Amino acid sequence: MIHKFGFALAALTVGATALAQTKWDLPTAYPPTNFHTENISQFASDVDKATGGKLKITVHSNASLFKAPEIKRAVQGGQAQMGEILLVNFQNEWQVFGTDGIPFLADSYDAAWKLYQAQKPVLSRKLAEQGIMLLYTVAWPPQGIFVNKTISSAADLKGIKWRAYSPATARIGELVGAQPVTVQQAELSQAMATGVIESYMSSGSTGYDTKTYEYIKNFYDTQAWLPKNAVLVNKKAFDALDKPTQDALVKAGDEAEKRGWELSKKKNLEYLELLKKNGMTIHVPSAQLKADMKKVGDTMIKEWTEKAGPDGQAVLDAYKKM
Numbered sequence: 001m002i003h004k005f006g007f008a009l010a011a012l013t014v015g016a017t018a019l020a021q022t023k024w025d026l027p028t029a030y031p032p033t034n035f036h037t038e039n040i041s042q043f044a045s046d047v048d049k050a051t052g053g054k055l056k057i058t059v060h061s062n063a064s065l066f067k068a069p070e071i072k073r074a075v076q077g078g079q080a081q082m083g084e085i086l087l088v089n090f091q092n093e094w095q096v097f098g099t100d101g102i103p104f105l106a107d108s109y110d111a112a113w114k115l116y117q118a119q120k121p122v123l124s125r126k127l128a129e130q131g132i133m134l135l136y137t138v139a140w141p142p143q144g145i146f147v148n149k150t151i152s153s154a155a156d157l158k159g160i161k162w163r164a165y166s167p168a169t170a171r172i173g174e175l176v177g178a179q180p181v182t183v184q185q186a187e188l189s190q191a192m193a194t195g196v197i198e199s200y201m202s203s204g205s206t207g208y209d210t211k212t213y214e215y216i217k218n219f220y221d222t223q224a225w226l227p228k229n230a231v232l233v234n235k236k237a238f239d240a241l242d243k244p245t246q247d248a249l250v251k252a253g254d255e256a257e258k259r260g261w262e263l264s265k266k267k268n269l270e271y272l273e274l275l276k277k278n279g280m281t282i283h284v285p286s287a288q289l290k291a292d293m294k295k296v297g298d299t300m301i302k303e304w305t306e307k308a309g310p311d312g313q314a315v316l317d318a319y320k321k322m
């Protein structure tokens with residue numbers, strides 16, 4: 001008798017908890033100590049607190065649940081309720097995703113923020129058509145050149161094994177006459193260790209996360225562009241939440257965006273210091289290298305504008321007015 005009662009009570013408790021709690025997965029492609037990931041973890045814990053534990057978001061870092069290029073489709077198909085993507089990775093699908101990967105179009109935090117404001121309406125509309133809600137974005141620190149020798153012009157990059165993380169970084173490699181190979185950050189350390197990669201463009205953040213200083217000793221601080229990570233939500237999963245939970249999610253997302261951009265700016269300088277401390281030389285690019293990279297940027301904006309059509313033009317026009 002007592003036994004039976006105890007069982008019924010336990011079943012009832014489990015049932016009530018299951019009803020009250022929603023569990024979501026949030027795959028990301030970067031390590032747990034990366035500032036984007038730390039920011040997302042803070043976001044997940046903010047949502048947990050604000051909803052009294054009703055919405056539990058598990059962050060799966062380091063491409064452990066889905067590889068970087070698969071995360072967007074996972075969110076679209078609902079295999080993951082949320083996910084973090086690098087927008088420029090999806091430029092071949094739609095050129096506007098790659099707006100923030102064009103060298104020297106927006107090469108400071110202020111300019112990158114403005115470009116984001118210009119991009120946001122079209123970006124949100126496109127993602128909404130795919131059943132995805134854009135929750136927030138955060139910029140990576142400015143992109144420079146990591147290379148295993150000293151260089152004074154782009155010609156010095158000829159023939160070098162060049163790691164790309166996006167269509168645009170592969171195109172840069174081609175334009176400087178290097179040999180591009182696409183490697184996502186989760187596999188970058190290994191690619192350097194095995195000599196598959198001698199050079200790449202990215203941020204001090206990625207240089208530090210991947211221990212690039214163990215393989216490559218030079219960083220040229222070209223500050224060429226600031227690509228953004230975007231945190232996405234499956235719209236159906238969002239619609240299934242009650243209104244207070246939806247509001248808590250959006251509010252925590254707004255706060256994460258603000259916190260993330262500030263963190264990126266602050267940590268950029270820290271990362272460059274850490275690279276130096278670990279034996280890397282941070283170079284100011286020569287006038288020739290700057291001019292060469294600027295020329296690459298000019299070619300790429302031209303190519304992009306031709307492919308991006310009216311959506312792209314709308315973003316550029318809005319950006320120029322800001």
Ligand code: PCA
Binds near residue numbers: 202204
């Ligand atoms: N780090 C990422 C993308 C941009 C960045 O700074 C990477 O190198 O994969």
